[in-house]
Amino acid sequence: MSSTPISPAVPGMDPRFAPSSQPPKFWSPPPGPEKPACPYQVDFAVKIKRHTPPPPFGDPYRDPGAWRERSDLHLHSATQTEAVLAYLPLERENILSASSCPPTTLTILKALAMANGRGAQLVVCSIFDPIYYPFEAPEVTHVPDNVAWRAGCARPITLACVPQKYFGSWTFTLPISHMRRKQQWSIRLVLMDNIWGRSIQSVCCDPAALSCYSEPDRLDILAVVLDSVVRHRHAGVDQRDLASRDAILRPHSSALAGNKQPLPQPVIIDYITAVCIRPFRDGKRPFQLKELPENNMQFFWNTSFADFQGWTLSKWDASANLRQQWFKERLGGNAASQYAPVTAKLEFADYQRLSTTCTS
Structure with a gap:
């Protein structure tokens, strides 16, 4: 940021500086003409198949796993579509045979309510599509977020932390265009047990x-x-x-x-x-x-x-x-x-909240 020097008010003092007329420029998500409209609406249907996720990585895990940063990608100058397509979804040798896990159809039946005060809602599927993640980092403003990394580490952590009999990792593809080229983009999801109660x-x-x-x-x-x-x-x-x-x-x-x-x-x-x-x-x-x-x-x-x-x-x-x-x-x-034997000395608390009644 350039500055315009001003004569010192008192001889011998360092010169003061006045800010230039140009305000500072902060990063904000650039236009994304290639970003398709969000397809995940009521009645959206797609064929999905089972998929074996990579081991968990990202916070709080210290091992980055199979994730590798790309030195040729500059998030501050990239569109969200470019930032996502620069990273292919991480793969792992699929141990699930196609015969035992045939493809099935996923259909969105109902939209989620947004904003506060709506109460808990039943969700039986999480789709990890970084194209529609917020491009601005959640922890700090005016800084781009590597949404491909965020989506990539979220699903393995989710799967690692829940019983496999209730959950399953799946994948599907959707078309996307980049630099006037049409291609298929792989998207991961997790299906969850439908718990009524x-x-x-x-x-x-x-x-x-x-x-x-x-x-x-x-x-x-x-x-x-x-x-x-x-x-x-x-x-x-x-x-x-x-x-x-x-x-x-x-x-x-x-x-x-x-x-x-x-x-x-x-x-x-x-x-x-x-x-x-x-x-x-x-x-x-x-x-x-x-x-x-x-x-x-x-x-x-x-x-x-x-x-x-x-x-x-x-x-x-x-x-x-x-x-x-x-x-x-x-x-x-x-x-x-x-259970395992108790190893700590468990002391009974002597704390007791006292209730008082005020009279006038």
């Missing part, structure tokens, strides 16, 4: 629905949720964001003897911030080396479960000691044999 958060916001669960029933379901967390960690997956909105209560299809309806099965969802622990270079963590998972009494001993307020006992809000007593009764004794 209400979240614990949703039930807590509905007094009629919440009344269907007794206090013992709610604690039984909470125990299953916490058990799932430590078993996931032992298997190498840390969900890192346990919340009542992420625990879906899936009803059982059949009743018990005497037509008694069994408790729903809680299923943890939302692995957007999860990490796959196993691929780290330093190998498994100490809690993974043990034959059994860590006792969730030890893992959650000092957790308040504030996000599960309304589902947990109201008296827990005033006394951490009562919550810890429940852990001891629930996961001590014979129940402890399901």
Whole structure:
């Protein structure tokens, strides 16, 4: 940025500078005439086939995996289409035979609602198409983002952090034009298990629905949720964001003897911030080396479960000691044999919230 010198106000002082009349220029996404209109609308249908993803890479993994930066690509001067087509989607030897996994058709049935206050929505497919990612970096303004890298690392991480029986990696192609040449562009996606049910958060916001669960029933379901967390960690997956909105209560299809309806099965969802622990270079963590998972009494001993307020006992809000007593009764004794031995000294909290009444 050029400047115009001004005579010093006082002899002997360094000259002052006045900014030029030209304002600074910041980067912004350039026009993209080759970028096609987003096809992912209601009634969009495409043939998809199974695909084996590469190992996970990108944050928080230290190994870049198969990803290689291109020194000849300058994001500040490229269009988004150029930035995407410069990188071919990463491949891995496909171990899935075509006969066992025939192609199928994906159809978009409904649009997602945008903006705040719309509540949770059921999503059973994530399409990782960097052509339609925001080109500006989410962490800082006026800086381009390598959207091909962002889409490339997001899918392997997603797949590495979830059970394969519920999820699958797929691929399809769409036509795209670049420099007056038509070509096929490969796009990856993940299909997810369609889990019907209400979240614990949703039930807590509905007094009629919440009344269907007794206090013992709610604690039984909470125990299953916490058990799932430590078993996931032992298997190498840390969900890192346990919340009542992420625990879906899936009803059982059949009743018990005497037509008694069994408790729903809680299923943890939302692995957007999860990490796959196993691929780290330093190998498994100490809690993974043990034959059994860590006792969730030890893992959650000092957790308040504030996000599960309304589902947990109201008296827990005033006394951490009562919550810890429940852990001891629930996961001590014979129940402890399901987990690795407790290695930490678990001390009962003496904190108790005091309620006061003001009178005039």
